[in-house]
Each structure stands twice: as structure tokens, then as C-alpha cells.
């Protein structure tokens with residue numbers, strides 16, 4: 313669907329509410345949008361994958377429990393933090409541009425900065441449990457950028473000014489180096505000395521800040537801008553306006569939005585508000601593949617691991633309670649698995665393992681039917697080797 317017809321669709325039938333615009337990019341031309349955004353190569357081994365930390369319950373549903381640190385931020389602290397974030401965003405010259413919507417819902421993401429493997433997983437998980445889980449958007453790749461990588465390119469930097477930010481909004485980020493800049497260490501920004509929430513200490517607050525800021529900046533990356541800029545924002549809140557006024561209002565003014573500096577909860581503690589969720593669904597559609605969906609994928613195995621019963625695989629909030637884990641070249645970053653236990657499935661599962669081992673050794677294409685059990689994981693029901 314073209315941006316024009318999408319705009320028309322949005323204008324019909326919706327209270328216009330969330331403001332979309334593009335920050336100015338005098339020197340940047342919007343890049344052409346390429347559907348083949350996922351150019352990152354899959355991990356050949358499991359070495360850089362998240363450590364398998366078994367969870368007693370084995371459930372792979374995304375954790376929706378609020379971060380403990382979020383609730384302990386006082387209103388006063390939150391206001392100060394919002395001010396600092398606002399300053400960080402002021403590097404963006406703002407020009408209204410309603411063409412910032414992405415034309416596709418699958419958007420590549422890559423890292424221009426090496427290292428920080430844990431923090432990168434935190435960001436990926438934070439984006440997965442928010443914008444991805446609540447809409448048709450899929451952010452794929454998450455590998456090291458190639459020189460010509462498309463999609464959202466993230467640089468990790470820790471300087472006092474600017475803080476975390478996007479250079480432009482939405483689809484204008486496509487392929488732009490340093491399009492998004494995130495801070496993981498908070499030594500020079502967000503460390504408490506420049507009157508902000510102390511994101512650097514203790515460790516759980518550092519993760520809280522990384523998560524919450526990532527969800528906010530990805531809001532910009534899908535073309536959202538700040539609620540305080542809206543013409544219907546309360547007068548006291550409009551003082552917090554920053555950046556160009558957007559040209560589309562999709563939902564009513566939302567004090568709880570993660571895009572609202574006036575929100576008494578700093579960055580809404582990293583969670584989307586009800587109206588944030590409504591907005592992203594109006595912009596990009598519903599998530600048609602929620603947890604529990606029966607799905608199928610095809611591709612070649614890039615990874616095959618068999619391990620002891622009960623060891624499991626994946627981070628706590630996206631855990632696979634399985635003994636056989638595979639990854640496919642077509643879905644880098646997503647893992648599929650099944651159990652290998654003494655039960656009535658034992659022989660069927662051993663048969664699947666034999667098929668997968670052959671496919672891995674011979675580089676055959678396979679089709680895998682699976683149940684979506686987590687944001688990046690699935691439990692395999694059937695395996696077919698393709699001709």
C-alpha cells in the first residue's frame with residue numbers, strides 16, 4: 313500500500329490523534345525503501361546467543377511484569393529526566409513531513425557498533441514486547457551492519473550531548489548511518505550529574521533506562537513524535553514541546569504515552585499506553601501472529617543444537633523448554649525447538665531430530681510447522697525435508 317493510500321485510509325474513520333512528522337533532514341534525502349531489508353547474515357554458531365537460563369515454570373510467554381525500578385521513580389525525578397531527554401532530542405531540526413510512515417511492516421535493524429551483546433538483546437526484547445507484539449510490525453536482523461545495510465542502523469555512543477536520539481523520523485531512517493543513537497553506559501549522559509535519572513547505577517536501573525529509551529526512540533523510528541507538540545495538549549504540557557509539530561493526530565492526547573514528556577511516569581517505564589497500542593495498530597495493522605499461532609517457515613539450517621533435558625534455551629522472558637534447537641537462514645535471530653524426552657512423543661521427536669541432522673549436514677531446505685511460543689521462539693510440531 314502506498315503512503316498516500318495509507319494516509320487516506322487513516323484519515324477516513326479515525327480520530328486523528330498521534331502526531332506524525334519528520335524531523336528535518338536538510339542534508340538527508342529519504343532513502344528508497346527496499347523490501348529486502350534483512351541482509352544480515354545469520355549467526356553460524358551459538359556463541360553469541362543469549363545464555364540459556366532455565367526458568368522454573370518453563371513458560372515462554374513474554375514477561376509483562378513492570379520493572380521494579382520504574383515504580384520507584386518519583387514524579388519530580390521523572391520530570392527532570394524528561395527534560396534531559398528533551399534536550400537530547402533537540403538535535404533534530406524539525407520539519408513537518410507526513411511521508412515518514414514505512415511502506416512495509418518488516419523492517420531491518422542492524423548495529424553499527426560492535427560489542428554490548430547483552431544490551432543489544434535487551435533492546436531487541438524491549439522492542440519485541442512493545443511495538444512488535446502489539447502490531448504487524450516485525451523488526452528483523454539485529455546483526456552487525458554491512459556497509460550497505462538498509463533499515464534502522466543503530467550506533468551506541470556515550471557522550472554528554474547529544475543523548476539518545478534519532479536523526480530523522482520513520483522511513484527516512486532507512487539505511488541511514490547513525491540514524492538512531494543509543495547510550496548503554498551512561499557515564500557521560502544520564503548519569504545523574506547532569507540532573508537526570510541516574511541510569512548508570514544500580515545495574516537494574518541501567519537496564520530499565522536502556523529498555524525505556526529504546527522503546528521511545530523506536531516510537532520515533534516508526535514515525536511518532538512527541539505528544540506535547542499537539543495543538544490539543546494542555547497548556548502546561550505544551551511547554552515541553554520539542555521538535556516539529558506533526559501533521560497527523562490519530563488518537564486523543566495521551567498523558568500516558570511513552571512519547572509524552574509530560575507523562576509523570578518517566579518514559580512510561582518502558583511500556584506502551586493503551587492509546588500507543590491503538591495508534592501503532594492504526595498505522596501498521598494488527599499483529600496477525602500472536603503467541604499461540606500455528607505457523608510454518610522454510611529455510612536452511614544455520615544452527616542445530618541438542619542438549620541435556622531441562623537445560624532449555626533462550627533468555628528468561630523468551631525461554632524454550634526444549635532439548636533440540638534450530639535456527640534457519642530465512643529467520644535469523646529466531647529459534648525453534650522441541651523436547652526430546654521419554655514420553656509418548658519420544659519416537660516422533662527422535663525421527664524429527666534425524667531429519668534435521670540430515671538437513672543440516674546436507675544443506676537441505678526444510679519446512680517447519682511450529683507454534684509461536686515467544687516473541688522470537690517457536691515450538692516445532694512437524695519437520696519436512698523439501699525437494
Ligand SMILES: [Zn+2]
Pocket residue numbers: 401528532538
Ligand atoms: Zn523523543
